[in-house]
Amino acid sequence: MNTLTYVYADQTAVLGPLATFAEPHAYDLCVAHSERLSAPRGWEVLRLAPDPDAAGPSSDDLLALADAVREAARPLPVAEPVPTGYAGESGREVGRRGHLRVLRYPDE
DSSP states (O other), rough: OOOEEEEGGGTTEEEEEOOOSOOOTEEEOHHHHHTTOOOOOTTTEEEEOGGGGGOOOOOOHHHHHHHHHHHHHHHHOOOOOOOOTTEETTEEEEEEETTEEOOOOOOO
8 A cells, every 4th residue: 555645836746655644635545556656747756665664563553552452351340230120319210122211200
């Protein structure tokens, strides 16, 4: 994958490594479309080769992955069950369907 960016002032199309953040005037292209790219007449196409050292994961990537694994492994807090028939002080539970409850309030 590559990212295409146009520099209108220089009449240049720049095709480089995949961008790490979204830009409004940048377009991500697959390999097939990157190879067949053509620019308007009179424009230059700059093809930037990716840095081979940047191809592997960085230490930031590895730390983010480790944090995500730790977060996913944490046990979820156990919620206390709601007693049947409890609907707060103003209503009474008369039915339940999944996580939804039907409440009936006394006429006031």
